[in-house]
Amino acid sequence: MSEATDGPVRCPRCGHLGATADKFCAECGRFLRDASIDQRLLLALVHEHEGRGREARQELQHLLDAEPDHALGNHQLGNLLFHEGLLDQAIEHYRRAVAASATFVLAYYDLGVAYYHRGNMPDAAAAFRRCLDINPNYNAAHYRLALALFHQGQLAEAREHFELSATLTPEYVMAHYHLGVIHEREGETEIARREFERSLEDGVHELSSLYHLALIRRAQGDNAGAEELLRRAGEFGKLRPSTSEAR
Secondary structure, X not given: OOOOOOOOEEOOOOOOEEOOOXXXXXXXXXXXXXXXXXXXXXXXXXXXXXXXXXXXXXXXXHHHHHOOOOHHHHHHHHHXXXXXXXXXXXXXXXHHHHHHOOOOHHHHHHHHHHHHHHXXXXXXXXXXXXXXXXXXXOOHHHHHHHHHHXXXXXXXXXXXXXXXXXXXXXXXXXXXXXXHHHHHHOOOHHHHHHHHHHHOOOHHHHHHHHHHHHHHHHHOOOHHHHHHHHHHHHHHHHHOOOHHHHO
């Protein structure tokens, strides 16, 4: 199994401490784990891949009935629940996954995303910080941590992580939009303008970026330029769904 599996298994009959992969005790012969655990995990993955979410959940539940602290099983079930919108249940299984495997970075990341969508920014930030503690090169966590900090009003630290995200993961163009908002709030309008212009490569934030650029132009006395940007925003809005619909 991967490094997300549990640690050494102690036999409940004789107390012998066996290796992680042991299915039976080398001293007394007692079965330590359900021989079908690995097969259930693989079958759940197949069901999920082929769109049979109910069957995937059933297999994972059978797995967890046998091994409640199975890190991969809890993480996979958490993912299924998350995509069904059952955030509280997903969070519970993600928490079980990281409790079973303290360095399971992907489970911490998904836990942070679930907390974020639940509106729990402090716990989301804590989960993303843990990702970076485990793996400082887990670059996606910088953007997510920055968002959680941004929504808590911790703009200086949010800016630091948005900048790291923009540098380390250039495909996260949306980081430039948030940097623009932060610089605009701090009165650094020229820097904000550059960031909003860079964010125009990202269709999700294009309407908002054009609007902020129009405000900057108007504040600089360029009313004609502001009106042109607002016209572009209006045309864009007719062609694309709103920002909330696009996310």
